[in-house]
Amino acid sequence: MSKTKDPNRIRLGEKVSYFLINLGNIPVMMLLSTFFLIFYTDVVGLDAGKIATLFLISKIMDGISDPVMGYLLDRFPVTKLGKFRPVIILGAIICGINYILLWFGAVWIPAGKYVVVYVSYLLLGWTFDIMDIPTNGLMPVMTADLKEKNTLSVWKMVGLILGGMIVSITGPIIVAGGTLKDYYLLIFLYTGIMIAFSVIGALGVKERVPFAGTEEEKYTFKEMMEFLVAQPVIVTFMASLCYCLASFVQSGANSYFFTYIMGDLTLMAGVSGVSMVGMLPGMFLGPIISNKTGKKKIYTIGLAVAAVGYGIRILAPTSLPLAYIGTIVAGLGGGMASTLMYAIQADNTLYIQHKTGKRVEAAIASLSSFITKVGQGVAGAIPGYVLAATGFQAGARLSAASHSGIIACVIIMPAVFAALGALLFGLKYKLTKEDIDRMAAEVLGRHS
Secondary structure, three states: OOOOOOOOOOOOOHHHHHHHHHHHHHHHHHHHHHHHHHHHHHHHHOOOOHHHHHHHHHHHHHHHHHHHHHHHOOOOOEOEOOHHHHHHHHHHHHHHHHHHHHHHHHHHOHHHHHHHHHHHHHHHHHHHHHHHHHHHHHHHHHHHHHHHHHHHHHHHHHHHHHHHHHHHHHHHHHHOOOHHHHHHHHHHHHHHHHHHHHHHHHHHHOOOOOOOHHHOOOOOHHHHHHHOOOHHHHHHHHHHHHHHHHHHHHHHHHHHHHHOOOOOOOHHHOOOOOHHHHHHHHHHHHHHHHHHOOOOHHHHHHHHHHHHHHHHHHHHHHHHHHHHHHHHHHHHHHHHHHHHHHHHHHHHHHHHHHHHHHOOOHHHHHHHHHHHHHHHHHHHHHHHHHHHHHOOOOOOOHHHHHEEEHOOOOOOHHHHHHHHHHHHHHHHOOOOOHHHHHHHHHHHHHHH
């Protein structure tokens, strides 16, 4: 007697491919948030304040690029490879070329170094979208099963977090010497990994939830903007942005903290590495518990635990053991919250489809890309402005004001941002597990 195969079942090989796409994606923003500012101040010799201003200006462009790209991708034709897979492959190549220019254009064209940096950084917002938005839009079209989505969310976050850990551990070791040659190795290595993993991963996944292609499923740009400010969507956006700000402010200032306060950049590799001790249990426990209690409660708890982990280090800011403890605790909370984030975005996509009948995977996914870039840009600007305001001089002895400013960026601000995210999501996000189960059944019933 033959067994009927579940069309929503995701095989292991496909999960690994999905993992590779997300693993390859992470170095782009991770390297920027961790090393870009110190590379341009200490190696290239640019002004920290001007680079911080670039981070903020770019967010104006990103406010345009993300919804536009999401709108275009939702209207992109379904090819033999699907709607999103061919765009991921093309986007990885285009983004990789611009990424190399962003890092080394100022070195290769010193006469116009600020122009090259500004133009290539502004273009990054658009080129990263081509790769990132379809990546974030894959989950709702890979399966309609809610438990499989939770499983895919784990694989996604394992890829993102493991990629982040690899970059955080190997990055400080590779660039410990602080030379241009060190940065050539770092950037070319990870750009090659990003392109290779994105292409291999995109070829290995399937888009099995079909698009009906009816006029009813299509939407206008005005309608899309209404979708993006729907209550569950905007609350998720704000809470996720708070957590991104917490993470990126700390990572942007960490290189200065370990270089100028702790006196050894390689210590950053060890502290970053132990976060996996907390993240792994959080990543696997979060989805398991949320299947019974719902995602809202676990996501809120995760952000609150992360806030405690960040803030506990204020008891002894230069204590390495306390840095390890705080990082493990923050990792536990971050693992719980981050693993659920893309599953929550998929729930929000379901909410819009249930309410309006529109398929808006790419539009909702554009918010994830926007959150990442806004978090990276604003959080990258904060340490830059703090350093400029406190009179920081590259290679010089750290002043008391700069010392306090770096501590605030590494410990105080991340704790405050994570706590705000927990408070906002816990109080304002209204979709319960029962709501999501009911909407999924009703949407499935319509298609049937």
